[in-house]
Amino acid sequence: MLGHPAAAVAWLASTLAEFGTALGPGHLVLPGTMTGAPFVSAGQRIEARFSGLGPVSVTFT
Numbered sequence: 001m002l003g004h005p006a007a008a009v010a011w012l013a014s015t016l017a018e019f020g021t022a023l024g025p026g027h028l029v030l031p032g033t034m035t036g037a038p039f040v041s042a043g044q045r046i047e048a049r050f051s052g053l054g055p056v057s058v059t060f061t
Contacts (some may be wrong), residue, residue: 005031005032008031008032009031012029012031042060043059043061044060045058045060046058046059
């Protein structure tokens with residue numbers, strides 16, 4: 001959450017290597033976030049509101 005996001009990914013890769021595992025194709029890494037990615041389905045509409053910026057929304061098809 002602090003510093004460059006690539007540093008967090010490098011730390012994660014190094015830490016996983018210590019346990020004999022690695023990041024692989026299809027793995028999702030969200031550096032710099034404190035929440036998980038929401039799972040959405042076709043037809044769902046998601047809206048986020050940002051103070052000072054206003055709302056943004058997306059509809060999944």
